[in-house]
Amino acid sequence: MFTGIVEELGFFKTQNPAGLHIGAKLVLESLKVGDSVAVNGVCLTVTRFDSSSFHADIMPETLRLSNLGKLPFNSPLNLERAITLNGRMGGHLVQGHIDGTARLVSSVPEGNAHVLTFETDKNLTRYMVHKGFVAVNGVSLTITALQETRFSVSLVALSRKSTNLGLIKTGDTVNIETDIIGKYVEKLFRPERGISPEFLAENGF
Template structure:
């Protein structure tokens, strides 16, 4: 589990056959093989690391559902280590399970604030509400406007300059994860459902086969 507060921007050093090498600094502190790390919103597992880089495998499902499979050498990526119990929750609960890929429909300035409009598929939009949370490339962001097929988020100066979001262009693909609390509410209020079921927990990554 993560918070959606990016710790640093890493750089892709090498891509080969479903494996990534990421150059980093801060997230290497106290890193262990098997740790979960959020890379652009996707939870991946550290397979090995050295003094300046760490290595992860990309599962086929991750490549299909996210933009991770499109990364190339030299690309910048948002990085966040897993939430430690007892730590501060600065954003919202982010699983690192990408629901779908969205597209940047527009980018505009409102004073000193950057406003991004993101086109998203129905499986994400059903959980998007104004003033609610959504994760975009691993960032915990607040929805400022919602339309039928898109939503808008505001980016403050610090976030723009300390994550990859400020380097995005119209048409770019972004990883989207809807708020897990919205999914719980839907499950609990679904007429044909008795509440949280084993199937629901498995579908959203809380149980594995």
């Protein structure tokens, strides 16, 4: 589990059938084989590491749903270690399980921030709400505008500087993880679960 607060910008070194090789520094502190690291929001398991990089396995499913299979050499990567129970919860609960991707369609300055608007599938926006959470390349952000296949977020200067969202260009693809709460609520309201608005009303909810 992660918070969506990026710890450092690593970089993509190589990819092979066995996984990814990622350059890093901060996240290597106290790292152990088997630990989880969010890479552009994707939860990956560390298989080996040295003083300047780590290797992580990657599944075909991950390559299908994320942008990790499309990155050029030396691409900057948002990195975050898994949270500990005694740590602060700065963002929101992020699983590192990518739901799909979105494409940047515009970046507009607004005061000391930039408003980023993304195009994505309505199967992802169905789990988004205005002022709700979304993880974009692993960064915990608040949705400021929402349409059927588009959503916007506002990025402050610190987030632009400390994550790769400050480097993306129109047309670039980012990883999206929607808030897990919406998925659970939808499942509970499916007819086969026996819970509906009428059922809740009849039982005092």
